[in-house]
Amino acid sequence: MFSAVRRLATVPAGAPWALGKLNHVAVAVPSLEKSVALYRDVLKANVSEPQALPEHGVTTVFVNLGDTKIELLEELGDKSPIAKFMEKNPSGGMHHICMEVSDIKAAMQQVKDNGIRTLTPEPKIGAHGKPVVFLHPKDCNGVLVELEEE
């Protein structure tokens, strides 16, 4: 069925990199308190304490699920990166997925070589203190994809 799929890979010489695990699925929520009640008390998940990250405009809670996690995000401050999303989705919703890469610059180069836009020209230091970059959802099947260097 996929014998005719065009292979797009163009690994640049000298810049090998590897894709790692799914680091998290981010869910933006109107109330961390209600979400924590759902995941911790009803679904019995192992849930972290909330962490306010004013410089990233969110408060986060991690729902630990095996080798990966759901990251619950609540708006913090008046310049939150999830403000527009919450306006469109007042009940909340799935916001992005984050996959690990071994070398973010090499991964970005490969992504760009294949016509996939990044939201920033350079990696930024993300909420977990590691270099991250977001790929344009229009180039990723409507999904906001974060790559994080691990």
Add this chain to the structure above:
Amino acid sequence: MFSAVRRLATVPAGAPWALGKLNHVAVAVPSLEKSVALYRDVLKANVSEPQALPEHGVTTVFVNLGDTKIELLEELGDKSPIAKFMEKNPSGGMHHICMEVSDIKAAMQQVKDNGIRTLTPEPKIGAHGKPVVFLHPKDCNGVLVELEEE
């Protein structure tokens, strides 16, 4: 910060159950071929062959990411459960998350006891041949949540 969160858990006597890992994140896509090119060829993920599931109205491809996976879904036939979603999101998007539970009936009971609606009164056999149930997104922070018995 959450000291005042009301603990909702009401585990029914004699029906203990455990939450397991994140089984998958489902992404509905207009073209599996293009998505496979992205995940396999650009992002270098390990990707399964497409599998047509006419009785479930989808063709699926699994992107294996550590202990979990992204499940790419393409509409199949004219009664696909993702038809409405694709109408609203023609570019695709994150469709649901699936978490494993050890005992789906006990989990459903607990969920119902806490006022969270299920989309069907009984579990159904899902696309992977296991009992599944979906929770109402309005009761789960805007997220369609699937529970799968493992």
